[in-house]
Amino acid sequence: MFSFDSSVKEPEAFEQPAWWYLFQGHRLLVHADPSETNSLYQPFYEADIRSNWPEIKRIHFLGAKDSTPCYVAEIDRDLTLPAEVKTMSLRRLFGQMSKTHLGIAGRAIQILNWDRNHQYCGRCGTLTTITDDDRAKECPSCKLRAYPRLSPAVIMAVTHGEKLLLGRSSRHPQGFYSVLAGFAEPGETLEETVTREVFEEVGLDVKNIRYFGSQPWPFPDSLMIGFTCEYASGDISLTDSEISEAEWYSVDEIPAARPPAEISIAGQLIDWFIANNTIDR
Ligand SMILES: [Zn+2]
Numbered sequence: 001m002f003s004f005d006s007s008v009k010e011p012e013a014f015e016q017p018a019w020w021y022l023f024q025g026h027r028l029l030v031h032a033d034p035s036e037t038n039s040l041y042q043p044f045y046e047a048d049i050r051s052n053w054p055e056i057k058r059i060h061f062l063g064a065k066d067s068t069p070c071y072v073a074e075i076d077r078d079l080t081l082p083a084e085v086k087t088m089s090l091r092r093l094f095g096q097m098s099k100t101h102l103g104i105a106g107r108a109i110q111i112l113n114w115d116r117n118h119q120y121c122g123r124c125g126t127l128t129t130i131t132d133d134d135r136a137k138e139c140p141s142c143k144l145r146a147y148p149r150l151s152p153a154v155i156m157a158v159t160h161g162e163k164l165l166l167g168r169s170s171r172h173p174q175g176f177y178s179v180l181a182g183f184a185e186p187g188e189t190l191e192e193t194v195t196r197e198v199f200e201e202v203g204l205d206v207k208n209i210r211y212f213g214s215q216p217w218p219f220p221d222s223l224m225i226g227f228t229c230e231y232a233s234g235d236i237s238l239t240d241s242e243i244s245e246a247e248w249y250s251v252d253e254i255p256a257a258r259p260p261a262e263i264s265i266a267g268q269l270i271d272w273f274i275a276n277n278t279i280d281r
Contacts, residue, residue: 004070004104008135010061011069018069019101020044021108022056025077027087028105034096041088041097043105055079058115062107065100072108074116090218094263106218111135113220114148122146153222154193155181157269158206160231160248164273166255167202167246176257178266180243181224194227202246203237206230212272215265226265228272251277 021043022029030041049071050056059073081087088096090105097105114137121128121139128137128146136145157179158165166177182197184190191209198206212226236246249255251274261267 004063004065004107006063006107008061008132016068017045017047018049018071019065019104020046020049021062021070021072021105022049022053023072023074023109023112024079024081024087026109027089028093028109029075029081029085029087030093030097032084032086039096040101041093043101049073058112060111060115062104062111065104070104070108072112074112103216106216110148110218110221114146117149118146149221151222152184152190153181153217153224154184154190154197154227155179155224155266155269156194156198156206156209156227156229157212157273158198158204158229158231159273162277163248163250164254164270165202165204165231165236165246166249166258166270167243170242170244173257175255177245177249177255178259179269180246181266183222190225190227194229198229199234201238201240201243203239204234205232207232212269213265217264224265226269228269 028043030043031037034041046052053075056073056075059071062070062072064070090102090109093102093105115130118128118137120126121142121144123144124139124142126139126141128139130136131138131145136147138145165180167180168174168177172178180198180201182193182201184193185196188196194209195206198204206229209227209229212228214226215224216222217224238244238246254270254274258270259266261271
């Protein structure tokens with residue numbers, strides 16, 4: 001089980017190496033040759049990296065993984081990197097970096113984005129300062145605090161007997177199907193979000209909404225909250241331009257082009273449906 005001691009209290013001295021999650025834009029710096037680490041890319045494991053990379057900025061202590069300190073920082077977009085270093089997007093690193101490092105990198109980019117996006121107070125425009133007791137940026141003038149943003153989104157497997165509803169998002173390529181998803185609105189319970197999103201996207205009413213699991217999705221700041229639910233009434237009608245196609249699929253009909261369960265809760269929901277509908281055969 002992945003465990004991480006999140007903290008803003010930085011160790012007083014660099015007595016041991018730390019994991020450094022360095023970003024250039026939204027891409028993580030990794031060692032270019034992963035052959036010595038089971039072909040998995042790794043962030044930097046060094047003591048105070050500032051002596052090698054004097055250009056780094058927006059340094060934030062994230063916490064510790066197994067007592068090893070973890071930091072995030074960024075380097076300028078136009079800085080030329082040495083040949084032994086390359087940058088990769090977090091999406092590309094799925095399956096090519098350990099889940100532990102990928103999980104911490106997902107935290108790291110969200111902390112970095114929060115620092116980048118809240119340099120000035122959103123209320124009065126004063127330059128903000130970082131508080132030392134909490135993950136917050138505070139306006140010295142009006143005291144408004146800005147915390148890292150999380151955007152909760154529901155993702156749901158809608159079943160109808162032995163069939164699962166899959167749709168193709170207009171953002172996805174032809175033939176790529178997944179379960180439905182959508183962002184929570186202010187004032188909604190997550191169950192209300194599930195009901196509203198399914199109705200908006202495909203015109204169906206659902207019942208028996210049950211929590212399934214959750215997954216941080218740092219693109220850029222989502223928290224995906226998974227549910228299962230059952231068809232209650234209605235006919236599929238695509239009123240929302242986000243969904244280009246939607247149809248009921250039995251286990252045997254589920255298209256091969258879909259999100260993999262190893263990296264996404266969407267894939268785990270589809271696998272859950274498959275497992276629940278193949279046991280008795
Ligand atoms: Zn202010």
